[in-house]
Amino acid sequence: MAHLMKNLKVPPNSTSREEARKRTFDFFRLACRSIPNIMEIYNLDDVVTPSQLRSTVASEIRKNAHVTNPKVIDMLLFKAMEELKNFVDHAKQRHHVIGQYVVGRKGLVQDLGPKDEGISNFLKNFYSSNYS
Amino acid sequence: MTVLQACEIAGVDIPRFCYHSRLSIAGNCRMCLVEVEKSPKPVASCAMPALPGMKIKTDTPLAKKAREGVMEFLLMNHPLDCPICDQGGECDLQDQSMAFGSDRGRFTETKRSVVDKNLGPLVKTVMTRCIQCTRCVRFATEIAGVQDLGMLGRGSGEEIGTYVERLMTSELSGNVIDICPVGALTSKPFAFKARNWELKGTESIDVTDAVGSNIRIDSRGPEVMRILPRLNEDINEEWISDKTRFFYDGLKRQRLNDPMIRGPDGRFKAVSWRDALAVVAEVIHQVKPSEIVGVAGKLSDAESMMALKDFLNKMGSNNVWCEGNGPSPNADIRSGYIMNTSISGLEKADVFLLVGTQPRVEAAMVNARIRKTVRAAQAKVGYVGPATDLNYDHEHLGTGPQTLKEIADGRHPFSSTLINAKNPCIIVGAGVFERNDKDAIFSVVETIAESAKAVRPDWNGLNVLLLNAAQAAALDLGLVPESGNSIESSKFIYLMGADDVNLEKIPEDAFVVYQGHHGDRGVYRANIILPSSAFSEKEGTYVNTEGCAQTTVPAVPTVGDARDDWKIIRALSEVAGACLPYDSLTAIRSRMRTVAPNLLNTDERQPAIFSYSLKPESRQEMSTVPFGTAVENFYMTDSITRASKVMAQCSASLSKK
Numbered sequence: 001m002a003h004l005m006k007n008l009k010v011p012p013n014s015t016s017r018e019e020a021r022k023r024t025f026d027f028f029r030l031a032c033r034s035i036p037n038i039m040e041i042y043n044l045d046d047v048v049t050p051s052q053l054r055s056t057v058a059s060e061i062r063k064n065a066h067v068t069n070p071k072v073i074d075m076l077l078f079k080a081m082e083e084l085k086n087f088v089d090h091a092k093q094r095h096h097v098i099g100q101y102v103v104g105r106k107g108l109v110q111d112l113g114p115k116d117e118g119i120s121n122f123l124k125n126f127y128s129s130n131y132s
Numbered sequence: 133m134t135v136l137q138a139c140e141i142a143g144v145d146i147p148r149f150c151y152h153s154r155l156s157i158a159g160n161c162r163m164c165l166v167e168v169e170k171s172p173k174p175v176a177s178c179a180m181p182a183l184p185g186m187k188i189k190t191d192t193p194l195a196k197k198a199r200e201g202v203m204e205f206l207l208m209n210h211p212l213d214c215p216i217c218d219q220g221g222e223c224d225l226q227d228q229s230m231a232f233g234s235d236r237g238r239f240t241e242t243k244r245s246v247v248d249k250n251l252g253p254l255v256k257t258v259m260t261r262c263i264q265c266t267r268c269v270r271f272a273t274e275i276a277g278v279q280d281l282g283m284l285g286r287g288s289g290e291e292i293g294t295y296v297e298r299l300m301t302s303e304l305s306g307n308v309i310d311i312c313p314v315g316a317l318t319s320k321p322f323a324f325k326a327r328n329w330e331l332k333g334t335e336s337i338d339v340t341d342a343v344g345s346n347i348r349i350d351s352r353g354p355e356v357m358r359i360l361p362r363l364n365e366d367i368n369e370e371w372i373s374d375k376t377r378f379f380y381d382g383l384k385r386q387r388l389n390d391p392m393i394r395g396p397d398g399r400f401k402a403v404s405w406r407d408a409l410a411v412v413a414e415v416i417h418q419v420k421p422s423e424i425v426g427v428a429g430k431l432s433d434a435e436s437m438m439a440l441k442d443f444l445n446k447m448g449s450n451n452v453w454c455e456g457n458g459p460s461p462n463a464d465i466r467s468g469y470i471m472n473t474s475i476s477g478l479e480k481a482d483v484f485l486l487v488g489t490q491p492r493v494e495a496a497m498v499n500a501r502i503r504k505t506v507r508a509a510q511a512k513v514g515y516v517g518p519a520t521d522l523n524y525d526h527e528h529l530g531t532g533p534q535t536l537k538e539i540a541d542g543r544h545p546f547s548s549t550l551i552n553a554k555n556p557c558i559i560v561g562a563g564v565f566e567r568n569d570k571d572a573i574f575s576v577v578e579t580i581a582e583s584a585k586a587v588r589p590d591w592n593g594l595n596v597l598l599l600n601a602a603q604a605a606a607l608d609l610g611l612v613p614e615s616g617n618s619i620e621s622s623k624f625i626y627l628m629g630a631d632d633v634n635l636e637k638i639p640e641d642a643f644v645v646y647q648g649h650h651g652d653r654g655v656y657r658a659n660i661i662l663p664s665s666a667f668s669e670k671e672g673t674y675v676n677t678e679g680c681a682q683t684t685v686p687a688v689p690t691v692g693d694a695r696d697d698w699k700i701i702r703a704l705s706e707v708a709g710a711c712l713p714y715d716s717l718t719a720i721r722s723r724m725r726t727v728a729p730n731l732l733n734t735d736e737r738q739p740a741i742f743s744y745s746l747k748p749e750s751r752q753e754m755s756t757v758p759f760g761t762a763v764e765n766f767y768m769t770d771s772i773t774r775a776s777k778v779m780a781q782c783s784a785s786l787s788k789k
Contacts, residue, residue: 057771119706122715126703130665130695 219315276521344676382776389692421448429629430600433672436697454606459616489561565760
């Protein structure tokens with residue numbers, strides 16, 4: 001999808017939040033359009049569905065929902081575009097995709113959220129494995 | 133004593149093929165030839181009685197030459213297929229030809245070949261490999277008690293077989309695989325699966341019946357490859373039943389590997405342990421304590437039953453029991469539910485009275501002991517129950533409790549046999565536990581025992597033969613339900629591997645938790661599944677029917693996301709806010725010590741201290757309903773054996789219609 005990637009370049013800074021917002025949506029659409037390609041490159045059909053990847057992208061963007069500075073948004077968009085380009089160019093490997101965007105959503109990342117506070121070591125071990 | 137046995141005591145091992153210490157002496161392989169002074173020829177040491185003053189030489193040139201000659205004759209007609217033989221690596225012929233054989237053969241003709249026999253789904257035969265030691269023939273007639281195998285022909289035409297085309301219908305047939313010194317009889321399910329040196333052996337306990345046979349689980353990686361017997365003179369000697377030996381493929385099928393919740397559409401959906409336990413904990417708080425019921429399955433270990441009872445007691449319910457123990461089990465007097473004579477003690481009995489039990493299908497190893505006694509001491513056997521096929525001479529006295537009444541009153545001819553017996557032995561089947569008039573039956577049996585003087589300080593001949601591995605430990609731990617019909621009024625049912633409870637009796641709106649390792653009957657009704665580990669994957673204490681506590685040892689890792697039974701209950705108790713005070717195996721065992729200290733004395737039989745005489749008299753009316761059969765199909769009794777393909781083949785081709 002080289003023709004898609006020709007569009008990837010550093011744009012000039014956004015002048016307003018409105019423009020940054022528009023660019024964010026543009027990026028999201030671009031990412032969504034390249035998902036079928038990524039699925040094919042990394043052979044992801046048996047581990048994830050396109051819609052799951054779309055919501056992963058959406059939630060990655062929503063992580064930064066609190067950012068208001070257009071400059072910061074531009075920077076984040078640039079990093080996101082870089083990441084997307086790496087995936088589309090096959091600069092990454094299958095385990096990167098799976099580790100960061102499929103399993104990593106909950107599996108590999110230990111979320112010791114508030115619901116694990118106050119439980120005994122036994123229960124923590126119990127949830128992680130039978131042998132501990 | 134024979135020369136061979138004398139040499140064994142003296143610490144000299146004589147090579148042998150046909151001799152086996154538990155079988156009669158055949159003396160036909162001639163491998164055990166030794167030189168005896170003043171004897172013109174070498175003698176077969178297995179058949180020669182040892183006499184005082186005899187001088188035996190086992191390592192002389194004459195003895196060595198004799199062995200080499202015998203080996204040459206044996207190998208003459210033995211195929212050179214060791215690389216594809218399943219016995220390879222544990223073959224007596226292979227070992228002994230390395231040790232005693234010649235380094236070259238002089239045989240140039242073609243080898244003899246023999247047609248393979250079909251002995252059923254368990255034993256694979258390659259009859260060309262047979263060296264005619266006749267161990268299998270002697271085993272079948274003497275120990276298994278079936279006249280199926282025999283020797284046909286003479287000289288080089290000699291072969292082992294079933295006389296006519298038929299299968300070997302014995303529940304002990306698998307043992308011929310072990311006693312066969314070559315690869316003529318091998319395990320069919322294990323054929324070409326693994327080599328014995330790749331396997332890791334784990335010494336464990338069998339849980340498919342209440343005998344608790346000692347077994348070795350051979351595993352390769354995460355897979356159980358085969359099960360072999362382990363020597364224990366007090367329990368299974370060196371035999372195991374076919375069910376014990378071949379049910380292991382059930383451990384790989386129908387397994388539950390993730391916690392699952394049944395959705396509104398009736399389908400199960402895999403969830404995390406966190407969510408599953410949270411749901412159970414929420415539901416258990418929504419019902420009244422009296423509506424909570426717990427049932428332990430027939431394969432449960434003592435640790436998990438202790439945890440289940442403690443947890444449900446903490447939740448305010450006392451309706452917890454183990455399946456197979458009936459609606460009102462007697463857990464107070466231990467002599468009322470164990471085999472007081474002990475399994476090895478059965479050999480001292482001279483008259484047996486079997487009440488409502490078919491030991492051949494309920495506990496094949498106990499049946500082998502009874503048969504041994506009947507053969508060795510001409511013990512008489514009286515049997516009360518539905519018509520059955522026992523593999524020894526017995527007198528069918530009747531089918532129902534009224535026969536017992538006649539014996540107790542002395543009106544029956546068998547009662548004089550019992551009274552004249554030196555060591556009478558009465559065995560009551562655990563199927564009686566399910567009857568409503570069980571107390572009445574036990575009191576009649578006790579009357580018979582009293583008149584026959586079956587319970588004396590030096591002899592206790594009043595026995596109960598249990599059906600399941602969990603039963604004795606459950607009664608030791610006091611898993612007794614508060615009311616006999618609590619299941620009908622329950623709202624929350626915790627099935628810990630229980631598949632044979634009356635699932636139809638569970639109310640429609642009840643919430644059923646199934647904790648277990650196999651997707652069996654219990655799962656069909658379950659609302660939530662908590663996967664647990666099977667006996668081959670955990671350390672657990674089991675008490676057998678004679679009251680001997682033994683522990684299983686984990687041989688393979690657990691499947692999927694399963695957890696050990698007691699851990700699940702411990703975790704659930706914490707999520708439900710009624711935390712159990714133990715979180716390790718040692719801690720739960722010290723809790724068990726306060727309830728039933730005998731469970732901690734493993735590998736040692738703990739006899740019951742108080743006899744039935746302390747029991748309050750029962751005023752129950754005895755019904756006239758005849759005794760039923762407790763085990764319909766020997767090969768399929770629990771969730772693991774029901775999942776096994778080999779057991780399904782066996783019950784299709786071998787069980788008697």
